[in-house]
Amino acid sequence: MMNLNLPKERVVKKDASIIKRFLALLIDILAINLFIISPFQKVFLKFFNQDASIMQNISLLESVSTTTLYITMFSVIVLALLYFALFEYKLSQTIGMMIMKIYVEGEISFWKAVIRNMFIIPFFPFYILWVVDPIHLFFRGKRFSEEMTKTRTVEIIKW
């Protein structure tokens, strides 16, 4: 067999690209929709009227104001947060990250994983992260929550 004197494989580890991170998030949202939200469909159908317009459903929802609605919302939010936290804590990767071949680097505990993903809580002050995180990511290469937890999301490129 002939030996070829090929150059050694080179490896680059860098901050994951914004596109890859965004696509990973989209995949994770799909997974959450499939595994967490879909079982609640039966409950949501009781809150919404399929024959009504979106605006009518919003006004229906406003007039409901039952504790059941809040309990349902709370459950979905906690479970979605658990999805991100457990995957990142146990595997350093969510399903979306696995598909996009990116992962979390740094010493990560369960609570760090929770803090990293608090952006999914749609209440004050957490929704401020919807603005702060992307801005921080754009200018500093990592989300603000990553800065706080001293972690980062990276990708490995080999050639």
Place this chain on the structure above:
Amino acid sequence: MVKLTNNKDIPKRKFNILTAIKIVFMLFIISWLLSAIISSFVNEESFGNTALIPISGLILTRSNNLFSDTASSSVIVEKIKSASIDSNIKAIILEVNSVGGSAVASEEIVQALENTNKTIVAFIRDVGASGGYWVASTAKHIFASRMSIVGSIGVFSSYPEFSGLLNKYNVTYNRLVAGEYKDIGSPFVELDETAEKILQEKINSLHEYFLDEIVDNRNLSSEIRKEIATGLFYTGLEAKDLGLIDSFGSKENAIDFVEKELNITVKIKSYEDKQGFRELLLGFVNQKDFSFLSQELNLKNSYGIKT
């Protein structure tokens, strides 16, 4: 940050599929269990089965008055539609406390109520007059207090005229009109006999329509029609004798009526407006105490056709 590294520096990463499946399965099971528990608590009762819709204040097409109690027909129609499409709602209770207002706004509410297939019951509080009464008349049963003000089935379109004032101060109104009656009813032009007759005819025809609607809704005799055509308002006591209301009573009586009529235990789903800054502000000056007066003043000081 890009970091060139050797292969051996990169930790061997192996996606543990079994752990991933375990996490997904656990979350799915928890979701499924929670949804089953929540579903068992969500029933018709938890949503309310009777809509309580207040018709309070001057009825306008849009609520645009900061310092008086107004009811926007757009908002009320939306509430009626919401209640109509809500399969949990079996009946609508109207809480009427209005002197009427815009004829068009009142008719919009009436049409929305006529299009719903829910049982409608109304109770009149301080006042259910003119357009406010028209709205109440769509109900299957009307309750009012003996001291409520009911009726006032008339139409008016009065307005102040400044032509004399302009003459007094030697101010000229340059009338540039294409179409003889284009500026009919302008406060700067003296109303002549022909114009007055035209306007009166239009108001009369609207009054006839208004009366027909009330007579149809309440199934009133021609004698009563003639009596109420004067546009006079009545006390609750008089209104009952005339057949304008069915019983004396308030919200509790309206609820009892719905329970007996539909054989349900009423759970109210309130469609009251959420309290905003304006309501909070007005709360400090106890505006409600003067609401009847301010409604009347607003009604008389605004232009257009009023019921």
